[in-house]
Amino acid sequence: xxxxxxxxxxxxxxxxxxxxxxxxxxxxxxxxxxxxxxxxxxxxxxxxxxxxxxxxxxxxxxxxxxxxxxxxxxxxxxxxxxxxxxxxxxxxxxxxxxxxxxxxxxxxxxxxxxxxxxxxxxxxxxxxxxxxxxxxxxxxxxxxxxxxxxxxxxxxxxxxxxxxxxxxxxxxxxxxxxxxxxxxxxxxxxxxxxxxxxxxxxxxxxxxxxxxxxxxxxxxxxxxxxxxxxxxxxxxxxxxxxxxxxxxxxxxxxxxxxxxxxxxxxxxxxxxxxxxxxxxxxxxxxxxxxxxxxxxxxxxxxxxxxxxxxxxxxxxxxxxxxxxxxxxxxxxxxxxxxxxxxxxxxxxxxxxxxxxxxxxxxx
Amino acid sequence: xxxxxxxxxxxxxxxxxxxxxxxxxxxxxxxxxxxxxxxxxxxxxxxxxxxxxxxxxxxxxxxxxxxxxxxxxxxxxxxxxxxxxxxxxxxxxxxxxxxxxxxxxxxxxxxxxxxxxxxxxxxxxxxxxxxxxxxxxxxxxxxxxxxxxxxxxxxxxxxxxxxxxxxxxxxxxxxxxxxxxxxxxxxxxxxxxxxxxxxxxxxxxxxxxxxxxxxxxxxxxxxxxxxxxxxxxxxxxxxxxxxxxxxxxxxxxxxxxxxxxxxxxxxxxxxxxxxxxxx
Amino acid sequence: xxxxxxxxxxxxxxxxxxxxxxxxxxxxxxxxxxxxxxxxxxxxxxxxxxxxxxxxxxxxxxxxxxxxxxxxxxxxxxxxxxxxxxxxxxxxxxxxxxxxxxxxxxxxxxxxxxxxxxxxxxxxxxxxxxxxxxxxxxxxxxxxxxxxxxxxxxxxxxxxxxxxxxxxxxxxxxxxxxxxxxxxxxxxxxxxxxxxxxxxxxxxxxxxxxxxxxxxxxxxxxxxxxxxxxxxxxxxxxxxxxxxxxxxxxxxxxxxxxxxxxxxxxxxxxxxxxxxxxxxxxxxxxxxxxxxxxx
Numbered sequence: 001x002x003x004x005x006x007x008x009x010x011x012x013x014x015x016x017x018x019x020x021x022x023x024x025x026x027x028x029x030x031x032x033x034x035x036x037x038x039x040x041x042x043x044x045x046x047x048x049x050x051x052x053x054x055x056x057x058x059x060x061x062x063x064x065x066x067x068x069x070x071x072x073x074x075x076x077x078x079x080x081x082x083x084x085x086x087x088x089x090x091x092x093x094x095x096x097x098x099x100x101x102x103x104x105x106x107x108x109x110x111x112x113x114x115x116x117x118x119x120x121x122x123x124x125x126x127x128x129x130x131x132x133x134x135x136x137x138x139x140x141x142x143x144x145x146x147x148x149x150x151x152x153x154x155x156x157x158x159x160x161x162x163x164x165x166x167x168x169x170x171x172x173x174x175x176x177x178x179x180x181x182x183x184x185x186x187x188x189x190x191x192x193x194x195x196x197x198x199x200x201x202x203x204x205x206x207x208x209x210x211x212x213x214x215x216x217x218x219x220x221x222x223x224x225x226x227x228x229x230x231x232x233x234x235x236x237x238x239x240x241x242x243x244x245x246x247x248x249x250x251x252x253x254x255x256x257x258x259x260x261x262x263x264x265x266x267x268x269x270x271x272x273x274x275x276x277x278x279x280x281x282x283x284x285x286x287x288x289x290x291x292x293x294x295x296x297x298x299x300x301x302x303x304x305x306x307x308x309x310x311x312x313x314x315x316x317x318x319x320x321x322x323x324x325x326x327x328x329x330x331x332x333x334x335x336x337x338x339x340x341x342x343x344x345x346x347x348x349x350x351x352x353x354x355x356x357x358x359x360x361x362x363x
Numbered sequence: 364x365x366x367x368x369x370x371x372x373x374x375x376x377x378x379x380x381x382x383x384x385x386x387x388x389x390x391x392x393x394x395x396x397x398x399x400x401x402x403x404x405x406x407x408x409x410x411x412x413x414x415x416x417x418x419x420x421x422x423x424x425x426x427x428x429x430x431x432x433x434x435x436x437x438x439x440x441x442x443x444x445x446x447x448x449x450x451x452x453x454x455x456x457x458x459x460x461x462x463x464x465x466x467x468x469x470x471x472x473x474x475x476x477x478x479x480x481x482x483x484x485x486x487x488x489x490x491x492x493x494x495x496x497x498x499x500x501x502x503x504x505x506x507x508x509x510x511x512x513x514x515x516x517x518x519x520x521x522x523x524x525x526x527x528x529x530x531x532x533x534x535x536x537x538x539x540x541x542x543x544x545x546x547x548x549x550x551x552x553x554x555x556x557x558x559x560x561x562x563x564x565x566x567x568x569x570x571x572x573x574x575x576x577x578x579x580x581x582x583x584x585x586x587x588x589x590x591x592x593x594x595x596x597x598x599x600x601x602x603x604x605x606x607x608x609x610x611x612x613x614x615x616x617x618x619x620x621x622x623x624x625x626x627x628x629x630x631x632x633x634x635x636x637x638x639x640x641x642x
Numbered sequence: 643x644x645x646x647x648x649x650x651x652x653x654x655x656x657x658x659x660x661x662x663x664x665x666x667x668x669x670x671x672x673x674x675x676x677x678x679x680x681x682x683x684x685x686x687x688x689x690x691x692x693x694x695x696x697x698x699x700x701x702x703x704x705x706x707x708x709x710x711x712x713x714x715x716x717x718x719x720x721x722x723x724x725x726x727x728x729x730x731x732x733x734x735x736x737x738x739x740x741x742x743x744x745x746x747x748x749x750x751x752x753x754x755x756x757x758x759x760x761x762x763x764x765x766x767x768x769x770x771x772x773x774x775x776x777x778x779x780x781x782x783x784x785x786x787x788x789x790x791x792x793x794x795x796x797x798x799x800x801x802x803x804x805x806x807x808x809x810x811x812x813x814x815x816x817x818x819x820x821x822x823x824x825x826x827x828x829x830x831x832x833x834x835x836x837x838x839x840x841x842x843x844x845x846x847x848x849x850x851x852x853x854x855x856x857x858x859x860x861x862x863x864x865x866x867x868x869x870x871x872x873x874x875x876x877x878x879x880x881x882x883x884x885x886x887x888x889x890x891x892x893x894x895x896x897x898x899x900x901x902x903x904x905x906x907x908x909x910x911x912x913x914x915x916x917x918x919x920x921x922x923x924x925x926x927x928x929x930x931x932x933x934x935x936x937x
């Protein structure tokens with residue numbers, strides 16, 4: 001039973017890190033010891049932590065490579081915006097509207113997850129990866145051409161233009177096709193972001209350490225063996241995928257309500273990849289690593305701002321070097337010796353484990 | 364050959380132990396066959412296994428033995444014929460459903476959940492023993508802890524069969540070879556099967572380990588009162604513990620009988636050693 | 643009727659560009675088993691080199707193209723040697739992220755060198771008049787003809803090279819089984835380098851053709867065609883050279899027809915939806931090999 005205690009302690013440390021980080025940041029904000037650019041980053045950091053944890057469930061725990069996670073974020077973001085905007089008069093409390101928006105974002109993203117997951121999860125490896133990429137692009141394309149507005153009679157939508165929504169005179173456009181959402185009331189707060197991280201961590205960690213989580217990990221380690229001991233592979237794959245999508249939807253809603261305007265093209269392939277980079281650098285399957293990587297890599301480009309034009313170049317080089325150093329057996333042994341404890345971030349088995357999104361792992 | 368059992372023939376021309384004759388057989392196959400493209404991999408395979416029998420499936424390399432295991436567990440859907448498990452047809456079921464009906468197996472090339480701990484491997488086998496759903500596990504309901512505790516105790520019990528309790532927290536992939544093979548058997552047993560399929564359980568083992576394995580297989584059968592069907596190339600093991608033996612070559616049954624009959628069957632000798640050996 | 647024919651020709655032309663890019667993806671995938679997401683950015687580099695040669699140095703287009711091919715070929719070898727070679731035994735996901743790092747690197751280098759303002763790509767076939775067919779009802783532009791011709795030539799040469807030459811045979815051997823190929827005395831690393839060189843050289847050709855047809859050049863020019871061509875490679879069966887060709891051309895035709903007859907805005911969604919449907923029916927693409935897992 002040693003392992004149970006060990007897991008529990010590990011989870012508590014993860015929660016603890018998040019709580020302490022929140023308290024420290026909150027104190028810094030209160031006392032004004034924080035730069036404006038970092039302050040503006042606080043909510044996006046929360047969002048990306050949630051995204052990374054959610055994607056880690058698919059890539060690290062289920063072992064399938066998804067390249068379209070931003071799609072679910074997008075669905076959540078725009079659902080959240082629509083819900084929050086259309087309830088503006090009905091519910092005066094911003095916090096309550098935010099909660100409803102996040103819940104609605106989770107719901108629609110979960111539905112999208114089912115629609116995508118049912119066909120996609122029949123495929124394997126790189127084919128699965130490319131189809132998730134395709135779905136991400138389809139979602140982006142659809143939302144880019146979506147017009148939504150609200151008037152006294154309720155919600156109107158159209159895929160052609162703002163006119164064909166047929167709104168009354170009191171109508172107000174919420175989403176304007178390629179321009180995206182405009183005039184959104186900002187509802188997201190750092191505290192809300194912190195709570196969302198805790199909720200998502202709670203769901204993910206508890207899920208992993210349960211029969212469902214073990215079934216999902218078993219499918220990752222050996223699909224055929226999992227089937228042979230009675231695990232319904234389709235069911236658990238879909239479950240992991242949909243839960244992950246729902247959590248991405250929540251993160252999306254928080255993100256969407258953090259800006260006054262938002263266009264669908266923000267949630268493109270690059271955003272999916274960005275989140276994947278967090279997951280891989282944090283250590284595949286390592287939830288705490290995802291949290292740290294998402295934070296560091298969201299802050300890093302800001303911290304490199306003094307290098308202005310060169311910052312993305314530096315980012316790219318750092319990315320390549322980290323990948324090579326942590327994965328090349330020769331360099332890795334050298335780096336381990338020199339960096340020692342610093343590599344804690346990448347400690348958990350980066351080399352031995354892969355998502356099935358690649359060549360056959362020899363099983 | 365410590366305790367010799369009397370074997371009696373059944374209609375499918377298989378033999379089963381006399382003690383099982385009053386009970387319905389655990390497994391019956393009728394004219395089972397599968398083609399891969401034009402190749403007939405298994406044809407007209409008929410086998411009956413008694414409730415508590417240790418049966419052997421032998422044959423030269425490439426004879427179709429593992430294919431038969433894959434047919435029995437519905438990894439492949441048969442082209443022809445039927446499989447009756449405890450009298451019920453398994454046609455069209457998924458592998459996972461066949462497992463729930465009572466067939467568990469091990470693999471020729473070990474297939475553990477290698478990134479998970481030994482304990483977790485067994486717990487995956489005990490998946491259906493736990494009765495809480497996903498939502499109550501996320502919300503950590505009281506019955507989640509209760510069910511987990513019972514399952515972990517059961518897992519320790521299973522591990523104790525092979526004295527592996529100390530390894531419970533080790534990562535399965537890091538275990539020594541023999542322990543991996545044993546863990547695979549325990550994981551299969553965790554699913555509470557009525558028929559256990561072992562695919563070359565003694566592969567890579569030395570004679571003393573094989574001796575121990577034979578003892579363990581017999582012990583498992585006695586403890587759980589289940590049937591065991593094993594594929595094995597080690598003839599000492601096969602002749603030592605198997606009751607009914609079925610020999611296949613080129614996807615077809617060439618002989619059935621007790622160990623003595625098989626050992627002296629000229630067709631079997633020819634299949635293994637070629638025509639010259641038979642003379 | 644003429645409309646359909648005209649769209650078909652444009653589709654084949656666009657598809658030919660996708661096909662040439664897809665060839666690079668598919669060859670690298672076949673041999674290194676990696677999704678080289680930086681491939682799309684090599685296209686962009688090729689286009690910029692050709693642009694510089696023509697606009698800044700005043701060289702003739704043909705010289706510009708040759709320069710672009712040379713630079714990209716070298717670039718391909720350098721990228722492979724510096725970024726991918728150390729990761730030969732690493733998990734595929736690490737290689738994928740590295741490829742993305744390389745992609746960012748190329749895009750941001752281009753941004754520093756050539757700035758973000760769009761460059762208008764000069765036509766490489768100025769002298770050629772559009773060909774008039776059916777008494778002027780159907781006009782085929784010079785660049786369309788050149789593109790399709792290029793594609794046919796590339797395809798023929800590549801097929802001959804892969805099937806007849808010693809290096810080509812080595813490439814096939816490496817793609818089947820790296821270890822066995824090495825045991826047979828094939829220089830695996832060298833073969834992989836050659837594959838990257840050829841793939842990147844082709845990317846340069848594709849870049850020039852792409853920018854001749856759609857003359858706006860920015861540092862992210864290669865990204866979307868890269869993803870589309872990648873889709874085309876998977877569509878045709880990734881790892882298969884005829885598959886990349888077929889996938890590319892079909893994708894071009896589908897995109898053009900979707901734009902003309904269904905919806906301009908949703909053409910991308912339609913293209914990707916077709917890909918998904920094809921993969922659901924044939925999980926390894928149109929010409930991909932079926933691999934079954936041994937139990």
